[in-house]
Amino acid sequence: MDFKVVIGDPETGKSYQQEMKEDKTKKVKGKKIGDEIDGAVLGLTGYKLVITGGSDKGGFPIKKGVHGRGGVKVLMKGGVGYNKRCEIRKRKRVKGEVISEDIVQVNMKITTRGKKTVEELLGLGEKEEEKNE
Numbered sequence: 001m002d003f004k005v006v007i008g009d010p011e012t013g014k015s016y017q018q019e020m021k022e023d024k025t026k027k028v029k030g031k032k033i034g035d036e037i038d039g040a041v042l043g044l045t046g047y048k049l050v051i052t053g054g055s056d057k058g059g060f061p062i063k064k065g066v067h068g069r070g071g072v073k074v075l076m077k078g079g080v081g082y083n084k085r086c087e088i089r090k091r092k093r094v095k096g097e098v099i100s101e102d103i104v105q106v107n108m109k110i111t112t113r114g115k116k117t118v119e120e121l122l123g124l125g126e127k128e129e130e131k132n133e
Helices: 118-122 124-132
Strands: 003-008 015-020 036-038 048-056 071-076 090-095 103-112
Touching (some): 015 118
């Protein structure tokens, strides 16, 4: 199962979207929110990334603190997966914090930087220069 990875860069405020193929997803499956992985899996050598969230096929978010891989309905007052309009608690469906085969998108954040920039490693700087010409 392929999934998309959204990499957030806290220093620049930019985010980068990458496609992760099935052979590389094995290194991420079974990890939880808050686990750190090596950026070399995505082509970011020298970088360390932390899993911050994601969503499954149905669009339900992964929530930290919900154990397991399956979807459950949780009584919530706020947080991920809840649109707070008033002070009413509601039962909302969320996925467990473990990354499984149902996940379509994984969100990550850069914690340790490498020698090269993210644009250089992902090959994005060349595309922007071509657009400007």
